[in-house]
Amino acid sequence: MLMATFAIAACWQTWRTGHVRTGVLVALAAAVIGGALSGAGALLFVAIWHDPSTLRAIQNSGGLDEALWACLSSCCRLIGHRNGRCAGWASC
Numbered sequence: 001m002l003m004a005t006f007a008i009a010a011c012w013q014t015w016r017t018g019h020v021r022t023g024v025l026v027a028l029a030a031a032v033i034g035g036a037l038s039g040a041g042a043l044l045f046v047a048i049w050h051d052p053s054t055l056r057a058i059q060n061s062g063g064l065d066e067a068l069w070a071c072l073s074s075c076c077r078l079i080g081h082r083n084g085r086c087a088g089w090a091s092c
Helices: 002-017 020-048 052-060 064-088
Strands: none
Touching (some): 002 020, 020 052, 020 064
8 A cells, every 4th residue: 555655646747747767766755755654653653652561552563663664674775765865966
């Protein structure tokens, strides 16, 4: 479902503008925004419901670090994408 969301956003933007590059950037932006919202939601959930049984359930399902990994990886991809673009072009 997540990949379909990225593909639909990219295809729609590419069709609208006629540039593949903007479609890729829209898909990247959707991934970063989704990752940030996911990380914020996980932290908010733990801040509100932090009783021992909930923390045990989080730990048994992969831990909080797994929930926050999506946010971190999305931000790292954005930084890597931007650095790659700057390395390829002199004017960034």
